[in-house]
Amino acid sequence: MRLEDVWFRYGRRADWVLRGAAVAAEPGSTVVLLGRNGVGKSTLLQLAAGVLRPVRGRVTDRPAxxxxxxxxxPAGQPFTARQYLARAAAVRRAPAHAVAAWAERLGLTPYLDTRLAALSKGTAQKVGLAQAVLAPPGLLVLDEPWEGLDAGARVLVPEIVAEVTAAGGAVLVSDHRGEIAALPGATRWTLADGEIHASGPAADTVVVEIGVERAAAGETVARLRAEGHTILGVRG
Incomplete structure (x- = not known):
């Protein structure tokens, strides 16, 4: 999947969210998207997935x-989890056993006959994850996939990512938790000021969370960046 000179904004007078983005996610690769909140990571992921279209440029080589x-x-739909996943499987032409298999793996089996709107956020998120992998994806796009998931399900996300890439698919994931960034071979795209800066995989990366006084936050971030560290995010 390639972004070729992609520009995007939400209105003719709005600021550009992306300016001339030119990057590629190759088959078998994991790409971790980094950047502060509000910088446009979700927009980039939607462009990659085909949910949004570029204002300029194009996205090419997107898998089928x-x-x-x-x-x-989006859980506000008039289906049970079983009905939704069955319809998603039919659209994907996934094998008949895929719904039951993924429901069991993600701990969804007890909730299959529950309406989507009645599910907790974490359980609904599992439904969203299941529908994305009912058929083996050539490109898997994950926007902060851990939000609301329990500890057991969070462990599964890196496993699923590894399985997709091992099968030759590409994975593009935003990851403010740093749970995917440390995977061997993961490439990083850092989005800032409308531009994407790509860097190769880190040899051995861990995530360290620190707390500083609010007044010292800017200086601390600047110093860490100057020392070559990647800032995954700043929160109050």
């Missing part, structure tokens, strides 16, 4: 099967 998991699964 794209799995898309938004940050919040």
């Amino acid at each position: 099967v794209v799995g898309w998991v938004p940050e919040r699964f």
